[in-house]
């Protein structure tokens with residue numbers, strides 16, 4: 001199969017969908033990889049390294065996009081929709097629930113879109129989301145600590161406190177991969193950390209992992225409201241796979257927070273969990289102030305640490321790409337149920353239920369389309 005790797009064009013998105021090591025894996029199996037010139041530079045991979053690995057360098061995005069399968073990191077931006085064609089296999093993060101226009105473009109052009117974030121193993125885990133959630137979770141506490149500094153607009157709180165001065169309070173809503181990794185860093189910084197989750201079993205696991213270094217609470221509006229009033233930093237880390245994030249924090253709760261507190265809504269890629277995170281921000285201009293609270297809502301946080309993120313991401317995506325390339329998407333997805341769950345659009349239909357519900361579009365079962373065709 002011919003595989004295209006375009007350069008990412010989102011603001012400060014320095015990751016790339018394939019490393020030279022990934023090229024070697026695919027080329028060794030008889031496939032051809034076409035990398036847009038300069039695509040790897042942000043992650044420290046030169047065109048020469050890709051050529052040495054066996055890739056062909058193409059000078060335009062269009063040449064990368066005309067291959068049978070295109071691998072990307074971020075969802076296509078509107079200026080990339082012109083590259084869609086019927087039967088194109090697009091393997092990337094998509095986050096379609098908050099993206100009606102992208103969903104429509106994929107359906108209208110009958111793209112076979114396979115979303116990294118909905119590839120799901122039998123145990124419910126999301127193997128192609130996990131490494132980037134690890135990165136974003138760790139960054140969330142780091143970034144929160146930074147924006148709490150007065151010159152950055154925060155209330156001037158040092159999360160660790162000092163002897164004689166109390167520690168800063170961090171509340172993490174959602175105790176999955178992002179939440180756990182945010183907690184690791186926040187605990188390491190010496191903060192007073194609370195994790196709120198809906199799943200009692202998950203709260204037990206977190207209690208086992210962190211012991212008395214964190215507090216755990218069941219997710220309900222009262223517990224969230226009480227935790228927010230006292231928090232210096234709140235991190236949004238909830239996910240319902242494929243669906244629009246639930247708005248768990250109301251505008252009134254935000255108003256109850258102290259001036260200069262910070263929220264980092266990591267779940268913004270699925271629409272965000274705060275009523276007041278009504279827009280996505282960029283690494284160039286990452287925060288805005290609403291009701292005296294600094295809001296950080298960057299949807300591609302790992303793009304700021306591309307070397308770590310690109311290697312972490314491709315460690316997990318390349319083995320799936322190899323299956324798609326070796327077998328074609330029909331056979332690969334029929335034989336691998338985790339990959340099957342990644343298909344979000346196929347033959348002009350939405351095949352992921354939560355995405356169809358988010359946009360009030362007809363939903364078609366992916367199995368039945370694969371059997372019929």
Ligand SMILES: NC(=O)C1=CN([C@@H]2O[C@H](COP(=O)(O)OP(=O)(O)OC[C@H]3O[C@@H](n4cnc5c(N)ncnc54)[C@H](O)[C@@H]3O)[C@@H](O)[C@H]2O)C=CC1
Nearest residue numbers: 132133136174175176177178197198219238239299300301
């Ligand atoms: N902004 C960015 O750059 C990035 C964003 N993300 C996003 O971060 C979000 C979280 O991802 P993961 O941690 O990997 O998901 P996960 O599935 O590991 O964890 C989600 C957690 O939310 C909990 N949850 C569900 N409903 C809840 C509720 N009503 N109240 C409290 N907790 C609830 C679940 O029990 C689970 O523990 C996703 O939207 C993901 O796409 C991930 C990486 C980068």
Ligand SMILES: CC(=O)C(=O)O
Nearest residue numbers: 093132269299300302
């Ligand atoms: C998960 C995601 O969308 C990202 O890493 O940018």
